[in-house]
Amino acid sequence: MAALVAAHFAPSASRQSLFQLLHFPTLYRRILPFTVSPPVAAALGVGLIQHLLDLFPPFLLAVPKKKVSHSRKAMRSANKGLKDKINIVNCPACGAAKLSHHLCQRCYTDLNKIWNRQSKEPEGFAP
Numbered sequence: 001m002a003a004l005v006a007a008h009f010a011p012s013a014s015r016q017s018l019f020q021l022l023h024f025p026t027l028y029r030r031i032l033p034f035t036v037s038p039p040v041a042a043a044l045g046v047g048l049i050q051h052l053l054d055l056f057p058p059f060l061l062a063v064p065k066k067k068v069s070h071s072r073k074a075m076r077s078a079n080k081g082l083k084d085k086i087n088i089v090n091c092p093a094c095g096a097a098k099l100s101h102h103l104c105q106r107c108y109t110d111l112n113k114i115w116n117r118q119s120k121e122p123e124g125f126a127p
Contacts (some may be wrong), residue, residue: 088097091104098104 085099087100089100090096091098091107093107094104096104096106
């Protein structure tokens with residue numbers, strides 16, 4: 001039986017594409033002869049749908065059945081909020097609060113003003 005199924009589904013000499021192989025009427029004609037004839041399947045109410053469900057793995061059919069409520073969504077995203085900073089220290093130069101291993105904003109602004117002032121002043125010629 002397995003050899004018969006393999007021979008039936010084997011690609012022809014013209015090498016069928018996957019789309020042609022999974023074409024709906026073609027798939028129906030290839031699957032149904034091994035289970036139940038088409039008139040009997042239609043009379044029994046079973047047939048193609050059940051066979052198509054057998055082809056797909058169950059995780060492909062795992063979809064939400066109802067809308068997620070606002071409260072459930074909020075509970076699930078509660079841990080995604082802002083975290084408290086624990087690496088805030090005082091600047092040793094000016095005493096303002098700053099993040100450790102970062103430049104103090106106040107000191108940087110003062111230094112930047114000094115650098116800009118020095119770059120605008122013309123430099124004298126050294127002999």
